[in-house]
Amino acid sequence: MRWAEGFIAVDWGTTNRRGYLIAPDGRLVDEMEDDQGILSVPPGGFPEAVAQLRSRLGDRPMLMAGMVGSNRGWVEASYVPCPAGLREIADSLRWAEPGWIAIIPGVSYASGPAADVMRGEEVQILGAVAQSMVGADALVCHPGTHNKWVRLKEGRITSFRTVMTGELFSLMKEHSILSELLSRPVEIGEAFAAGVRRGLDQDDLTAELFSVRARVLLGKAERGDAASYASGLLIGTDLRIGLRGAPDGEIAVMGRPELTRLFAAALEMAGREPREIDGEEAFLAGARQLAELI
Amino acid sequence: MRWAEGFIAVDWGTTNRRGYLIAPDGRLVDEMEDDQGILSVPPGGFPEAVAQLRSRLGDRPMLMAGMVGSNRGWVEASYVPCPAGLREIADSLRWAEPGWIAIIPGVSYASGPAADVMRGEEVQILGAVAQSMVGADALVCHPGTHNKWVRLKEGRITSFRTVMTGELFSLMKEHSILSELLSRPVEIGEAFAAGVRRGLDQDDLTAELFSVRARVLLGKAERGDAASYASGLLIGTDLRIGLRGAPDGEIAVMGRPELTRLFAAALEMAGREPREIDGEEAFLAGARQLAELI
Numbered sequence: 001m002r003w004a005e006g007f008i009a010v011d012w013g014t015t016n017r018r019g020y021l022i023a024p025d026g027r028l029v030d031e032m033e034d035d036q037g038i039l040s041v042p043p044g045g046f047p048e049a050v051a052q053l054r055s056r057l058g059d060r061p062m063l064m065a066g067m068v069g070s071n072r073g074w075v076e077a078s079y080v081p082c083p084a085g086l087r088e089i090a091d092s093l094r095w096a097e098p099g100w101i102a103i104i105p106g107v108s109y110a111s112g113p114a115a116d117v118m119r120g121e122e123v124q125i126l127g128a129v130a131q132s133m134v135g136a137d138a139l140v141c142h143p144g145t146h147n148k149w150v151r152l153k154e155g156r157i158t159s160f161r162t163v164m165t166g167e168l169f170s171l172m173k174e175h176s177i178l179s180e181l182l183s184r185p186v187e188i189g190e191a192f193a194a195g196v197r198r199g200l201d202q203d204d205l206t207a208e209l210f211s212v213r214a215r216v217l218l219g220k221a222e223r224g225d226a227a228s229y230a231s232g233l234l235i236g237t238d239l240r241i242g243l244r245g246a247p248d249g250e251i252a253v254m255g256r257p258e259l260t261r262l263f264a265a266a267l268e269m270a271g272r273e274p275r276e277i278d279g280e281e282a283f284l285a286g287a288r289q290l291a292e293l294i
Numbered sequence: 295m296r297w298a299e300g301f302i303a304v305d306w307g308t309t310n311r312r313g314y315l316i317a318p319d320g321r322l323v324d325e326m327e328d329d330q331g332i333l334s335v336p337p338g339g340f341p342e343a344v345a346q347l348r349s350r351l352g353d354r355p356m357l358m359a360g361m362v363g364s365n366r367g368w369v370e371a372s373y374v375p376c377p378a379g380l381r382e383i384a385d386s387l388r389w390a391e392p393g394w395i396a397i398i399p400g401v402s403y404a405s406g407p408a409a410d411v412m413r414g415e416e417v418q419i420l421g422a423v424a425q426s427m428v429g430a431d432a433l434v435c436h437p438g439t440h441n442k443w444v445r446l447k448e449g450r451i452t453s454f455r456t457v458m459t460g461e462l463f464s465l466m467k468e469h470s471i472l473s474e475l476l477s478r479p480v481e482i483g484e485a486f487a488a489g490v491r492r493g494l495d496q497d498d499l500t501a502e503l504f505s506v507r508a509r510v511l512l513g514k515a516e517r518g519d520a521a522s523y524a525s526g527l528l529i530g531t532d533l534r535i536g537l538r539g540a541p542d543g544e545i546a547v548m549g550r551p552e553l554t555r556l557f558a559a560a561l562e563m564a565g566r567e568p569r570e571i572d573g574e575e576a577f578l579a580g581a582r583q584l585a586e587l588i
Contacts, residue, residue, distance in 0.1 A: 014471075057391075071511075079511075079512070081386070110512050110514060114505070115505050115508040115512045115515075116504070116508045117508045117512070120480075146504060162501060162504055163501045164500050164504045165500060168500060171465040171470060173468055174467075175468070176458075176461060177308075177439075177461065203534075205533065206458050206462060206499065206532065207457045207458070207535050208457060209458055210457065211408065211409050213411075214409040214411045217409075217411055218402055218411070220404060220407075238498060238500065240497075241500070281453070
């Protein structure tokens with residue numbers, strides 16, 4: 001069938017998209033990235049946005065993951081409930097064009113009052129499992145706009161929890177009273193470590209964030225340390241939530257390298273063993289697996 | 295002296311300002327409010343912005359509180375360290391025009407790693423004490439963009455802590471993935487109460503905020519309840535931090551009535567006795583007291 005002759009995998013998020021041309025032998029032949037996330041596509045504009053992708057990467061069948069399948073995207077693909085593996089996801093693809101453009105559903109978790117959703121991370125996580133980049137019973141930490149703590153069992157996602165760390169840091173940096181202080185790059189050093197410790201030990205994030213500014217105003221902290229401290233504080237708080245009840249052993253930290261290095265450093269400070277996994281590689285692994293299951 | 299012949303009190307914040315013309319007998323004669331907060335005043339533009347105030351309220355001496363005295367404002371008035379009463383604040387006024395326009399300093403608190411600042415709330419809080427609206431040894435909760443938990447002893451501010459609740463709710467409402475869900479007005483009902491309970495009992499705010507959306511997507515919560523639940527969650531978290539180590543007894547909740555009613559309701563849910571105090575009345579009381587001390 002056509003998919004065996006190569007395809008285009010698309011990771012289409014809220015604010016940007018990445019496209020990859022995969023050869024029949026699985027090799028990555030070409031790729032592109034731009035800022036045409038789903039929020040920048042006008043109503044009715046998806047066919048044209050897809051035509052642009054195709055003019056760039058070629059006339060091949062397409063497999064799309066991420067927010068493109070959400071209720072704000074192109075074609076809504078309902079969440080697959082946990083436990084969810086590649087088989088369940090392949091069985092629930094939505095076709096935007098029959099046999100030609102498939103939309104990958106997200107995964108949901110609901111248990112008692114707990115409720116959570118993901119879109120896009122599942123391709124990376126299950127791809128990493130299929131390619132033995134991650135064990136079949138691993139705990140995965142997937143930082144991004146929304147960090148996901150994901151439990152795997154026998155190669156399927158059994159539960160997960162989202163922490164809004166990335167989005168909160170962005171909101172603080174772009175729109176809050178701290179924005180001026182947070183413009184510097186985050187560095188893994190003493191200020192970052194102090195923030196991580198505070199986040200791990202204390203549960204007063206919404207107060208502690210304000211004191212980042214007060215300490216600088218009162219000469220108790222260096223202005224240049226504020227971004228690193230605040231990042232550490234948010235990540236430490238994230239770890240405190242995500243590690244609760246977590247099994248011992250290695251933790252896979254998957255995503256963009258500039259984020260996984262921060263979370264891996266913080267996990268080491270918390271006495272855990274992180275292993276970083278490149279999210280793009282994992283995405284390609286997952287897309288290849290799904291293309292074989294179509 | 296001139297101040298006894300009446301004056302203009304100004305509460306000049308980040309995003310808006312309020313001016314009040316006070317008669318020699320202390321009566322409020324006229325008032326105005328507009329959106330000319332300090333951030334909307336161009337560099338070098340304060341003299342003209344002040345002339346506008348005067349053309350509106352009259353040619354009287356002026357007493358200014360709030361962010362106008364910050365490092366982003368007109369004339370920086372350094373923070374008065376705790377313990378701070380009206381006397382200490384009157385002694386630290388900065389004069390923008392000698393004898394004619396006084397800028398009220400904020401208050402700072404520093405102890406060990408703790409560091410905090412306020413600007414504007416001190417006039418309300420100490421004014422309320424001077425007029426016996428609040429006891430001399432009270433605990434005050436002052437919601438606003440940044441909620442302040444303030445300890446008073448013998449009529450002076452001895453320590454305080456800021457929680458960024460109001461700003462966080464605004465950021466979520468205006469810029470986050472939750473914005474669409476948070477557009478409805480917050481109501482004190484079952485959804486608000488459930489949020490308050492969660493915030494008081496659990497320390498996972500940054501995860502729980504994301505689940506507000508997930509619950510709606512998965513049909514476990516009503517879309518119309520999301521704003522009230524999220525507000526309750528943030529306020530419950532705020533109370534958990536502010537009530538830690540707090541003495542028993544009444545808590546004065548001071549500020550704008552649309553905010554004090556939410557915090558008072560949440561405090562009752564937490565088993566405490568709140569008493570609401572109108573922030574504007576308290577501000578005028580504080581301004582009158584300070585004018586007498588000049």
